[in-house]
Amino acid sequence: MAGAMVLVGCSDDGGGGPVATPGFEDCVDNPNTCNTGPVQQGGEIIWVINAAADGWNTLRAGSNSVYAVQAIQGILPETEFNHPDGSHEWNLDLLEGPGELISEDPQAWTYTLREEARWSDGTPMTADDFIFGWHILTGDEFGLCVGCEPASTSRTHQIESVVGSDNGKTVTITLLPGEANPEWQFSPLQAMPAHIARAQFDIDTPEGVGEASVWFNENRPDWSGGPWLIVEGDLETQVIKEPNPEWYGEPVNLDKIIKVFNTNEASWIPAIQTGEIHGGAPSATWPEDELRQLIDLDGVLVGIQSGAGWEHLDVNMDNSWLGADVALRQAIFTAIDSGEMATRLYGDLFPEIRNANNYSFRTFSPYNVDFIEGTGYGTGDSAAALQILEDAGYVLEDGVLTKDGEQVGPFRIRATGTTVRQTSLQLHQSYLADIGIELVIEHTDNLGETLVTQDYDLMQFGWSGGATFAAFPQQMLHSDSGSNFGKYNNPEVDELVLAAASAGSLDEAAALANQAVEIAISDAYVLPLFETPIPIFMVDNYINIRDNPTAGSRATYFGYNGWGVAAQ
Amino acid sequence: MSAMLIYTVRRMLAAIPVMLAASIFVFLLVSLAGDPLQGLRLAEPPVSESTIAAMENRLYLDHSVPGRYWIWLTGIGGDGCSVLPWFSESCNVGLLRGNFGPSMREAIDIKSALGDRVLITLRLVLLATLLSIVLGMVTGVISAVRQYSKLDHFLTFFGFFALAMPIFFIAALIKEGGLFVNDVFGRTVLFTIGAASADTRGYTTWEAFTDTMGHMVLPTVTLMLGGYAVISRFQRASMLEVLNSDYVRLARAKGLRNKVVMRRHALRTALIPVMVLAVPAVVVVADGAVLTETVFQWNGMGRLFLQAVASRDMFMIMGALMLIGILIVIANLIADLLLAVLDPRIRYE
Numbered sequence: 038m039a040g041a042m043v044l045v046g047c048s049d050d051g052g053g054g055p056v057a058t059p060g061f062e063d064c065v066d067n068p069n070t071c072n073t074g075p076v077q078q079g080g081e082i083i084w085v086i087n088a089a090a091d092g093w094n095t096l097r098a099g100s101n102s103v104y105a106v107q108a109i110q111g112i113l114p115e116t117e118f119n120h121p122d123g124s125h126e127w128n129l130d131l132l133e134g135p136g137e138l139i140s141e142d143p144q145a146w147t148y149t150l151r152e153e154a155r156w157s158d159g160t161p162m163t164a165d166d167f168i169f170g171w172h173i174l175t176g177d178e179f180g181l182c183v184g185c186e187p188a189s190t191s192r193t194h195q196i197e198s199v200v201g202s203d204n205g206k207t208v209t210i211t212l213l214p215g216e217a218n219p220e221w222q223f224s225p226l227q228a229m230p231a232h233i234a235r236a237q238f239d240i241d242t243p244e245g246v247g248e249a250s251v252w253f254n255e256n257r258p259d260w261s262g263g264p265w266l267i268v269e270g271d272l273e274t275q276v277i278k279e280p281n282p283e284w285y286g287e288p289v290n291l292d293k294i295i296k297v298f299n300t301n302e303a304s305w306i307p308a309i310q311t312g313e314i315h316g317g318a319p320s321a322t323w324p325e326d327e328l329r330q331l332i333d334l335d336g337v338l339v340g341i342q343s344g345a346g347w348e349h350l351d352v353n354m355d356n357s358w359l360g361a362d363v364a365l366r367q368a369i370f371t372a373i374d375s376g377e378m379a380t381r382l383y384g385d386l387f388p389e390i391r392n393a394n395n396y397s398f399r400t401f402s403p404y405n406v407d408f409i410e411g412t413g414y415g416t417g418d419s420a421a422a423l424q425i426l427e428d429a430g431y432v433l434e435d436g437v438l439t440k441d442g443e444q445v446g447p448f449r450i451r452a453t454g455t456t457v458r459q460t461s462l463q464l465h466q467s468y469l470a471d472i473g474i475e476l477v478i479e480h481t482d483n484l485g486e487t488l489v490t491q492d493y494d495l496m497q498f499g500w501s502g503g504a505t506f507a508a509f510p511q512q513m514l515h516s517d518s519g520s521n522f523g524k525y526n527n528p529e530v531d532e533l534v535l536a537a538a539s540a541g542s543l544d545e546a547a548a549l550a551n552q553a554v555e556i557a558i559s560d561a562y563v564l565p566l567f568e569t570p571i572p573i574f575m576v577d578n579y580i581n582i583r584d585n586p587t588a589g590s591r592a593t594y595f596g597y598n599g600w601g602v603a604a605q
Numbered sequence: 606m607s608a609m610l611i612y613t614v615r616r617m618l619a620a621i622p623v624m625l626a627a628s629i630f631v632f633l634l635v636s637l638a639g640d641p642l643q644g645l646r647l648a649e650p651p652v653s654e655s656t657i658a659a660m661e662n663r664l665y666l667d668h669s670v671p672g673r674y675w676i677w678l679t680g681i682g683g684d685g686c687s688v689l690p691w692f693s694e695s696c697n698v699g700l701l702r703g704n705f706g707p708s709m710r711e712a713i714d715i716k717s718a719l720g721d722r723v724l725i726t727l728r729l730v731l732l733a734t735l736l737s738i739v740l741g742m743v744t745g746v747i748s749a750v751r752q753y754s755k756l757d758h759f760l761t762f763f764g765f766f767a768l769a770m771p772i773f774f775i776a777a778l779i780k781e782g783g784l785f786v787n788d789v790f791g792r793t794v795l796f797t798i799g800a801a802s803a804d805t806r807g808y809t810t811w812e813a814f815t816d817t818m819g820h821m822v823l824p825t826v827t828l829m830l831g832g833y834a835v836i837s838r839f840q841r842a843s844m845l846e847v848l849n850s851d852y853v854r855l856a857r858a859k860g861l862r863n864k865v866v867m868r869r870h871a872l873r874t875a876l877i878p879v880m881v882l883a884v885p886a887v888v889v890v891a892d893g894a895v896l897t898e899t900v901f902q903w904n905g906m907g908r909l910f911l912q913a914v915a916s917r918d919m920f921m922i923m924g925a926l927m928l929i930g931i932l933i934v935i936a937n938l939i940a941d942l943l944l945a946v947l948d949p950r951i952r953y954e
Contacts, residue, residue, distance in 0.1 A: 277803070304902050485647050502649075
C-alpha cells in the first residue's frame with residue numbers, strides 16, 4: 038500500500054455546479070487511481086514548480102534536478118514508469134509489449150517499439166535514439182562521449198552494446214560480461230532524438246556526442262517524443278505545453294499545461310485565489326504556514342503523504358567513543374524518541390507521519406521489512422538505554438556518563454539550518470541528556486563538506502529514494518563508497534551490498550539489501566528517524582491529478598497525460 | 606578643457622581602484638561561501654567522479670583561489686581565451702573583457718541573463734522611482750508649507766509608517782489589498798505574481814498592455830512607498846530650511862506675494878537637493894526590488910540574485926554584485942554632476 042495520504046482540505050462547490058468528486062480521499066486506499074472521474078475535453082492548468090530548472094537536458098548532472106524533470110515531463114519518450122505505489126508499468130503507447138529479458142549471461146533485454154512511435158516532426162523512433170541516449174549517459178572515461186557530464190553512470194557503464202534490428206524497431210541492450218542489473222526493467226537508458234543531433238553534430242564521434250549533449254541542454258526542446266510539446270517558455274519563468282500533434286498514444290485531455298517556476302511559497306495563496314495558479318506538488322520543502330492557509334481556502338484540496346525522503350541520524354565511526362563501542366551507539370539510538378520527534382515536527386498537519394524502519398525501503402514499499410521493531414531504537418526509553426550502558430561498563434554519576442572514570446563525550450551533533458532539523462537537534466540533545474551524554478549543537482551551511490570531511494560526531498540529514506533501490510545499500514554502506522560518510526566498515530555487509538547491486542532479479546536484490554540493512558542496523562550505524570511528508574494542492578475541479586512519491590516528477594509522472602477538468 | 610570635464614574624468618579614474626577593491630571583496634566573499642558542487646557530490650544515485658572533475662574544470666574550481674580570481678578578472682587562462690584578440694566569442698570569462706564567467710547552470714549565459722533581468726528590474730524601478738519622487742516632493746512641500754497642520758501630521762505619520770515598515774511587509778499588505786480589490790470587482794484586475802499573465806500569445810496589443818500594467822500596479826506601489834517615504838521627509842526638511850532662510854524672509858518683507866515667494870524663491874532652491882537625491886534613490890528603490898520581486902515573483906535582478914545564491918552559482922553572484930557596484934558608482938557620479946549643474950553655488954576647480 039502507498040504511504041498514507043490524508044485529506045486535509047475540503048471541496049466546496051459553492052453552488053457553482055458540480056465539482057470533481059473523488060479528490061484525494063481515496064488516495065489512502067487507491068493511490069494509483071484516486072481522484073479519477075469523468076473529464077471534459079479541453080481546458081488548461083497552471084502548475085507550480087517550486088524552483089527554476091537548471092537546463093533542458095536532464096541527462097546532464099548539472100541539469101538533473103527534480104524541477105527540470107517536472108518542467109520537461111511529457112517530452113521524452115518513456116519505456117516504462119512507476120505508479121504512486123511503486124508498481125512498475127511498461128509504456129505500451131511506445132512499446133509493442135513489455136520489455137523482455139532474453140539472456141541472463143550476459144544479461145540482455147529487448148524493447149520493441151510500435152510502428153507508430155515517432156518524434157513530433159514525424160521522424161520514426163528507432164534504436165538509434167536509444168544508442169544516442171546511451172552515449173549521452175556515459176562519462177569521458179568510457180570512450181563514447183567527451184563532455185557529456187552525465188547525471189549517473191552506475192548503470193549505463195554496465196552496458197556493452199545497444200543494437201537495433203527489425204528496421205530499428207527492436208532495441209537490444211546487452212551488458213558487459215559479469216555485469217547484472219536487477220532493475221533492468223526500470224530503463225537505465227533514455228531515448229533522445231538522434232536525427233536532430235545528427236543534423237548538427239557528428240554523433241559518431243565522442244566529441245560530437247558531447248557537443249550535442251550541451252546543445253540539448255542549452256536549447257529549449259521544440260521537439261517531443263511524448264504526449265506534450267513545449268511551445269513557449271524558458272528556464273526562469275514558465276514552460277507552456279500543448280498536445281504533441283504527432284503523439285501516437287492515448288490522447289491527452291487538456292489543451293494546455295503551463296508550468297510556472299515559483300519559489301515564493303507565500304505567493305501561492307493569493308495566486309490560487311486569483312486563478313494565477315491551479316496547483317502544485319512542491320519538492321524538498323515543507324511550507325507549513327502556506328499549507329495551513331491553503332487548507333482554509335474554499336475550493337482548494339490539499340493532500341499530504343509519506344514521501345520517498347527520510348531523515349536519519351548518522352554516527353561518525355571514526356570518533357573514538359562512538360566508533361569503538363556498539364553498546365554506546367545502541368544506547369544512544371534507544372534514548373532517542375523518533376516517534377515523538379516526528380509527531381512534534383509534522384503531527385499537527387500530518388498525524389499519519391511514519392517513522393522510517395529500513396535504510397533501503399520506505400514503509401510503503403512491498404519489500405519493506407521493519408528492522409527497528411524489537412531493537413528498542415527510537416523508543417526514547419532512557420531506562421533501557423541506561424541498562425545497555427550499565428551492562429557495557431558505563432556509569433552515570435551526577436548526570437554525567439563516564440567509563441573508566443572518563444567522561445563520555447561531549448559530542449558534536451550537526452545538521453543544516455532548516456527549522457525541522459534544528460528542532461530535531463534540540464530534541465536529540467534533550468533525549469541524550471537523560472543518559473548523561475552532552476550534545477553540542479552546531480549548524481552547517483555546507484552539508485557536503487561537513488559529511489565528506491566527517492566534521493561531526495553525530496549528523497542528521499536526509500536521503501531520498503525512488504523506485505529503484507538495488508544500488509543504494511552499496512552507496513550508503515560499502516566501506517569504499519564515497520557516500521558512506523561515517524566510514525562504517527563491515528566486510529559481511531560489503532559483500533551483501535555488492536551482491537544486491539548485481540543480483541539477478543528484483544526479489545533477490547531486495548532480499549540481499551535487507552540482509553545488509555539488518556546487520557547495519559544491529560551495528561547501530563544509522564538511526565532511521567522518519568519519512569519526510571510531501572504535500573500536493575490543487576483547485577478542486579481537476580481530475581486524474583495525484584501525487585507520486587516514488588517519482589522525481591511527482592504528480593507530473595507519466596499518468597499526467599490524463600489530467601483534465603472535471604466534466605460538467 | 607572645462608573644470609567639469611576634468612572633474613568627471615578624475616572621478617571616473619577614481620572609480621577604477623574602487624571597483625577593483627570591490628571585485629576582490631566580492632570574489633573572496635563568494636569563494637569562502639562554500640562548495641558550489643555540494644549538491645552533486647551528495648546526489649543519489651551518485652554522480653561519477655569524472656563528471657564532478659569535468660564540472661570543476663568548467664567552473665575553474667581546479668585552480669587556486671588567486672588563480673581563479675585572475676581568470677575571472679582578466680580571462681587569461683580561461684577556456685577559449687587568449688591575450689589577443691582580447692575580445693573573443695569563444696571566451697566567456699574575464700570581467701575586463703566584459704565577460705562574467707560560466708554559470709553553474711550550464712544552459713544560462715550570465716551576460717544575457719544579467720542584461721535581461723536588469724531591464725525587467727529597471728522597468729519596475731524607474732516607474733516606482735518616478736512616482737515616489739513626484740509624490741514625495743508634492744507631499745514634502747505641502748507638509749512644510751502647512752507645518753504642524755493636521756495634514757502635515759497625517760503625511761508625517763504616513764511617511765514614518767512607510768519608512769518603518771519592512772518592504773516585504775508592505776508588499777504582503779498591498780497584496781492583500783489587491784485581493785480585496787479583486788473581490789470588489791468580482792474578477793482579477795490586480796495580479797499578484799509575475800510580470801505578465803502565463804500565456805499572452807493570443808493577446809492583442811491593447812490586451813498585452815493592460816495585462817502588463819495590471820501586473821505592474823502592486824509591485825510598483827510597494828516600491829514607490831519605500832522611496833516616497835525617504836524623499837517626502839527629505840523634501841519637507843529641505844523646504845522648511847529654505848522657508849526659514851533670510852532671503853525668503855527678505856522676499857516676504859519686500860512685499861512679494863506668498864505664491865511668488867513659494868514658487869520662484871523657495872521651491873526652486875528646495876528642489877535642488879531632492880533632485881540630486883533622485884539618482885541614488887533609484888539605487889535605493891532597486892535595493893528594495895530584491896524583496897519586492899521575490900514577493901511578486903518578478904524575474905528581475907533580485908530574484909536572479911537570490912536564485913544564484915540558493916544554487917551557489919558563484920560567477921552569477923559575482924556578476925550580479927559587480928553590476929550593482931558599477932551602477933552605484935555611476936549613480937553617485939551622476940548625482941555629483943547633477944548637483945554641480947543645478948546648484949550655482951557649487952563649482953569644481
